[in-house]
Amino acid sequence: MNTKTLFLWGNNLTDAQLQDWHFVADAIENGTYVVCIDPIFTQMAAKSHKFVAIRPGADMPLVMAMMYVIVEEDLVDWDFMREHSCAPFLVKDSDGLFLRMSDLGVEPAVGDNGAAVDPYVVWDADANAYGELGAVANPAMEGSFEVEGISVTTAYSLLKDEIMKFPPEYASTLCDVPVETINELAHLAVDGPVTHRVGWGPQAYDNGIHPHLAGAALGVLTGQLCKPGANYGPAPWLMFLGGNMAMQASSAPVTSPTISNMYMADVMASNEFNGTPVTPKALWVYSGNPMCTWVDTNTLRDEVFNKFELVVTVDNMMTDTARWSDYVLPLAHWFEYEDAVIYGNTYHVLYSGQAAEPLGESKCDLDIMRMLASKMGLREDLYPASNEEYLRSYFSSPTCEAMGITYDNLVEQRVIRCFPENYRLWENGAFLTASGRAEFYTENPVADGYVGAVPDLDREHLPHWFEPREAWPEGELAEKYPFVLMSERPRFRVHGQWAYNRILREIDPEPTVKMNPADAIARGLEDGIHVECFNEHGHAVAKLVYNEAIRPGTLVYPKSWQSDQHIAGSWSEPLSRQCDPVAVNQSFMDCRVDVRAWEGAE
Amino acid sequence: MTRYGMAIDKKRCVACNTCCVACKIENNLPQDMWWNRVINEGGPNPDSPAGTYPSLTMTTYTLSCQHCANPACVPVCPTGATTKDPETGIVMIDPHICIGCKACIDACPYGVRTLQADEPVYYTAFNIGGDGIQDHVPNTVEKCTFCAHRVVNGEVPFCVEVCPARARVFGDLDDPNSDISKLIASRDYEQLLPEAGTEPSIYLLV
Ligand code: SF4
Numbered sequence: 001m002n003t004k005t006l007f008l009w010g011n012n013l014t015d016a017q018l019q020d021w022h023f024v025a026d027a028i029e030n031g032t033y034v035v036c037i038d039p040i041f042t043q044m045a046a047k048s049h050k051f052v053a054i055r056p057g058a059d060m061p062l063v064m065a066m067m068y069v070i071v072e073e074d075l076v077d078w079d080f081m082r083e084h085s086c087a088p089f090l091v092k093d094s095d096g097l098f099l100r101m102s103d104l105g106v107e108p109a110v111g112d113n114g115a116a117v118d119p120y121v122v123w124d125a126d127a128n129a130y131g132e133l134g135a136v137a138n139p140a141m142e143g144s145f146e147v148e149g150i151s152v153t154t155a156y157s158l159l160k161d162e163i164m165k166f167p168p169e170y171a172s173t174l175c176d177v178p179v180e181t182i183n184e185l186a187h188l189a190v191d192g193p194v195t196h197r198v199g200w201g202p203q204a205y206d207n208g209i210h211p212h213l214a215g216a217a218l219g220v221l222t223g224q225l226c227k228p229g230a231n232y233g234p235a236p237w238l239m240f241l242g243g244n245m246a247m248q249a250s251s252a253p254v255t256s257p258t259i260s261n262m263y264m265a266d267v268m269a270s271n272e273f274n275g276t277p278v279t280p281k282a283l284w285v286y287s288g289n290p291m292c293t294w295v296d297t298n299t300l301r302d303e304v305f306n307k308f309e310l311v312v313t314v315d316n317m318m319t320d321t322a323r324w325s326d327y328v329l330p331l332a333h334w335f336e337y338e339d340a341v342i343y344g345n346t347y348h349v350l351y352s353g354q355a356a357e358p359l360g361e362s363k364c365d366l367d368i369m370r371m372l373a374s375k376m377g378l379r380e381d382l383y384p385a386s387n388e389e390y391l392r393s394y395f396s397s398p399t400c401e402a403m404g405i406t407y408d409n410l411v412e413q414r415v416i417r418c419f420p421e422n423y424r425l426w427e428n429g430a431f432l433t434a435s436g437r438a439e440f441y442t443e444n445p446v447a448d449g450y451v452g453a454v455p456d457l458d459r460e461h462l463p464h465w466f467e468p469r470e471a472w473p474e475g476e477l478a479e480k481y482p483f484v485l486m487s488e489r490p491r492f493r494v495h496g497q498w499a500y501n502r503i504l505r506e507i508d509p510e511p512t513v514k515m516n517p518a519d520a521i522a523r524g525l526e527d528g529i530h531v532e533c534f535n536e537h538g539h540a541v542a543k544l545v546y547n548e549a550i551r552p553g554t555l556v557y558p559k560s561w562q563s564d565q566h567i568a569g570s571w572s573e574p575l576s577r578q579c580d581p582v583a584v585n586q587s588f589m590d591c592r593v594d595v596r597a598w599e600g601a602e
Numbered sequence: 603m604t605r606y607g608m609a610i611d612k613k614r615c616v617a618c619n620t621c622c623v624a625c626k627i628e629n630n631l632p633q634d635m636w637w638n639r640v641i642n643e644g645g646p647n648p649d650s651p652a653g654t655y656p657s658l659t660m661t662t663y664t665l666s667c668q669h670c671a672n673p674a675c676v677p678v679c680p681t682g683a684t685t686k687d688p689e690t691g692i693v694m695i696d697p698h699i700c701i702g703c704k705a706c707i708d709a710c711p712y713g714v715r716t717l718q719a720d721e722p723v724y725y726t727a728f729n730i731g732g733d734g735i736q737d738h739v740p741n742t743v744e745k746c747t748f749c750a751h752r753v754v755n756g757e758v759p760f761c762v763e764v765c766p767a768r769a770r771v772f773g774d775l776d777d778p779n780s781d782i783s784k785l786i787a788s789r790d791y792e793q794l795l796p797e798a799g800t801e802p803s804i805y806l807l808v
Contacts, residue, residue: 014616046660053656
């Protein structure tokens with residue numbers, strides 16, 4: 001509400017996060033200027049003051065070029081940089097870590113909480129000598145220095161080196177945003193309070209970590225963080241952590257590895273995960289429909305699901321995944337059992353009461369687990385006897401007591417606020433980093449979920465540009481498959497949910513794919529015909545819909561139709577399971593296809 | 603006197619269809635019956651803008667019975683099934699009087715009346731919706747009732763209550779102090795087909 005300019009980065013908020021739209025609408029009425037950066041002219045774009053059409057997978061160069069303008073014109077918020085960021089920290093050439101007093105032989109002290117206190121070293125620009133952070137009034141923001149024989153460079157200088165690679169003229173060739181627009185956006189970004197809200201668009205490519213590293217750096221550089229109306233981040237997904245933790249996690253250690261879907265086919269083939277033998281035999285799927293919503297479902301089916309001896313799916317509807325399972329356990333709908341919601345795009349704990357008896361033999365997850373545990377001979381008391389008893393125990397903790405959150409209060413009030421009024425992340429600059437500052441330089445990037453050799457993490461200290469794997473307009477793949485295949489999270493479904501809702505299917509009866517009319521006409525494809533989008537991984541057939549909102553050279557499909565609702569194929573088939581070794585992400589939009597009229601049987 | 607009307611804010615409506623679906627639930631509308639629909643102003647397809655990428659515009663609103671002060675449907679109805687309630691200004695159809703002659707469908711310039719030709723088919727094996735809703739009778743014409751069954755109890759139409767965009771405002775146009783009257787006084791608005799002389803009670807805020 002108090003934001004002067006709201007930047008929406010790849011955030012189809014009016015569809016995918018509709019619950020937040022009325023706040024944005026209020027802000028607009030209150031004078032907020034909204035900039036929507038998106039390859040697609042969404043409803044949100046139509047409601048924004050400025051639509052910035054961007055090339056898919058190229059948000060990062062735009063952010064970098066905005067920072068270039070800010071640095072060139074010296075619009076940096078130096079006070080914020082000095083007081084609240086890692087800008088003056090000295091990065092050692094040798095290992096990329098921040099220089100600390102212990103590097104100079106000063107024993108770390110023991111702090112109040114028992115933790116070691118090892119101050120950061122900065123360069124005193126007045127004394128032209130090193131000093132302890134906190135003891136130096138005017139730390140150098142830029143420069144390379146020798147500190148007792150150790151070569152160091154300020155974190156800001158390293159960031160600036162990256163920024164300076166992106167003059168707007170060059171960045172414009174990457175992101176396809178005009179130079180004047182980049183300049184305009186840079187000036188908007190320094191005129192606070194500014195909020196940057198990111199959707200799940202920019203991360204949907206193999207280079208998807210880096211637009212966010214850049215975006216967060218932009219927030220720091222401009223001092224537009226943790227102040228009223230100023231922030232950088234996605235929709236606030238919050239979790240109430242004040243419950244009785246003993247009720248949440250088992251004390252027994254987990255004995256099996258966590259393996260990303262991206263590598264599961266290889267693991268099933270080799271029976272090995274990073275050198276450790278693993279022979280998974282049974283698959284239990286709950287709270288998900290991977291065969292519909294994940295990438296490369298042909299491989300997932302043939303190389304993963306079919307290699308398990310037993311596949312069990314728990315769901316309240318017949319999903320693509322349920323169809324490929326040996327057993328389907330009917331799950332009660334959440335209206336049919338009692339529960340509480342402690343996680344979501346909300347500042348509240350919600351009570352979810354039972355409105356109807358479970359249909360047929362269906363049961364809630366907890367009941368299914370109870371029955372399974374007892375058949376497997378696990379401890380009788382693994383889960384308390386009833387859901388009510390569980391919730392009563394869960395909401396009995398010192399935090400709950402202090403906030404007045406009890407089972408009885410929840411039942412009575414239905415909704416209890418568990419975050420403070422006007423809650424702000426990192427209020428007063430209290431960042432949740434080792435230094436307590438906004439660290440745009442990641443000192444010690446750690447790889448997780450990779451398979452094989454540890455990936456090179458040098459790239460991960462700072463925002464770094466590399467092209468998306470498939471979505472880039474140049475190269476052999478682009479010639480063979482001329483269209484970037486993008487998805488949207490449409491308003492008529494939540495992932496695969498509501499797929500068979502008859503009322504919704506009257507409005508939205510079948511899978512569609514949207515195409516810019518100019519592209520379609522050039523290929524002789526008429527509005528409303530069935531087309532096949534395909535590449536070597538698979539295909540999907542859908543009704544073609546002309547729509548000028550679609551960027552030429554891209555196709556956009558509303559995601560998560562069940563495969564039996566397609567004439568042939570499904571949208572998850574053409575998506576590759578290859579991934580960046582650091583991101584280990586299902587890059588849903590890093591995909592190229594070709595499109596042709598469907599000639600197969602209707 | 604009371605004359606109920608509704609304002610729909612085009613700056614807020616995002617074509618989510620929540621109001622249209624909620625209308626079906628509240629009024630137990632049978633299969634293929636819609637009293638309220640989203641209209642896209644731009645290109646011909648849903649959510650498609652006018653213009654050429656990237657210079658584009660798009661707006662949206664919903665279309666249902668305009669509950670006109672001077673309705674075109676009332677005088678043409680041969681049976682008196684369509685009436686305008688003098689107490690509230692709400693235009694109603696009595697399904698037990700309607701003979702399905704479709705004279706009102708031809709007369710209404712807004713295309714918001716639909717013939718329920720056959721025996722209604724429902725989505726559930728049980729009735730859903732509010733208390734006192736209208737019956738669905740084969741070979742009769744149906745349309746939005748402004749949720750008269752709710753309004754009579756001092757509630758707003760269900761579509762107003764559920765709109766996640768807070769785009770819909772309902773109230774008494776004859777009361778200058780009602781929220782809707784104040785909103786209309788303070789904002790630019792459009793009305794659909796004012797030249798038809800129907801004096802619609804729906805205001806589209808622009
Ligand atoms: S519910 Fe509100 S935002 Fe959604 S279509 Fe209806 S009027 Fe528009």
